[in-house]
Amino acid sequence: MNHKTIRIAFIGFHFTLAIVVLLQSVWTVKHALNTGGTANHALLTLAIIETLAAIVFMIPRTIRLGGLVLLLVFAVAFSVHLLHGELELGLLVYAAGTLFVVIHGNAFQGKCTTAI
Secondary structure, three states: OOHHHHHHHHHHHHHHHHHHHHHHHHHHHHHHHHOOOHHHHHHHHHHHHHHHHHHHHHOHHHHHHHHHHHHHHHHHHHHHHHHOOOOOHHHHHHHHHHHHHHHHOOOOOOOOOOOO
């Protein structure tokens, strides 16, 4: 594989991940708004933060910030699910992909740069 092919694949992975996380978080916001209760206020807050972070994660200049916030959100969500006896392994996949993008940085400049 040449550098250009790897770069295109990396950008495709980055945007696919960001769009899936964005859609999932918007669905969670909608779900939290349609059901009441105190627990849903926390869910709504976390989902709004996740939505904003996913948007920030798609902007080349703010990939690192958005990614780090997403990692925090995934850690909190995974912990809450564990406390309820649920093992949400999908959150680990999202976290691994996000960490991969954060570590490898911005591929939009024609080269992959290290963000950390």
